[in-house]
Amino acid sequence: MRLDKYLCEAGLGTRSQVKKLLKSGAVTVNGKTVCKPEIKIEEADTVAVSGQTLSVSALEYWMLCKPAGCVSATEDSRFQTVTDLLPREARRDLFPVGRLDRDTEGLLLLTNDGKLAHFLLSPRRHVDKVYEAEIRGKVTEEHVKLFAEGLDIGDEKKTLPAVLEIQREPRTQDETTRIRITIREGRFHQIKRMFEAVGCEVVYLCRLSMGSLKLDKNLKPGECRPLKEEEIKALKEETGC
Helix, strand or coil, X not given: CEHHHHXXXXXXXXXXXXXXHHHCCCEEECCEECCCCXXXXXXXXXXXXXXXXXXCCCXXXXXXXXXXXXXXXXXXXXXCEHHHHXXXXXXXXXXXXXXXXXXXXXXXXXXXXXXXXXXXXXCCCCCCEEEEEEEECCCCHHHHHHHHHCCCCCCXXXXXXXXXXXXXXXXXXXXXXXXXXXECCCCCCHHHHHHHXXXXXXXXXXEXXXXXXXXXXXXXXXXXXXXXXXXXXXXXXXXXX
């Protein structure tokens, strides 16, 4: 890896900021001052800035509580992206595992582990994804049955069976129904389209979990944290990575 890229991923700024840092003579590699950004860094090399040794992990895993209004992308010309919410010390090559709609909140995993991302998103793996939602319209036991059978939402195939749980029924005409739903796919606007197919409308949607990974209740929308070792281990065990 180039030295300037290494320093960027260590959270020391943009490429131009890092080049200024190198010119200042503050960077050493294996104890020797280095000013050239193109120098290649090997895993065994020791890089330090102003005497402080840096450590850049090859793979990183971050849990984000995605807020509404933010897009699940690494860059966008109109809207704030989920990577904009990562702290300065996070690697610059992280990407969201899957997508949540712009108005959907909740759990989003960001990583640079392509293998793990592939396994979690593969339609053949059928990884459980649990959501909580507010629905305009009365959700009934008949809907629970239809969701369990699979729904026609306009695609070539019906949806896979989904588990729909009614958590709070509306007491007035204006009140929404609160539900929890578990799906094993990730089709475009899937949950919204499923409820549209039965004459209802999703007015709020939040992802609570993806496989073994559960949203940290202490995270507010827009906040994130690195995954704990046990969370990473559980994800790798269930995906075989």
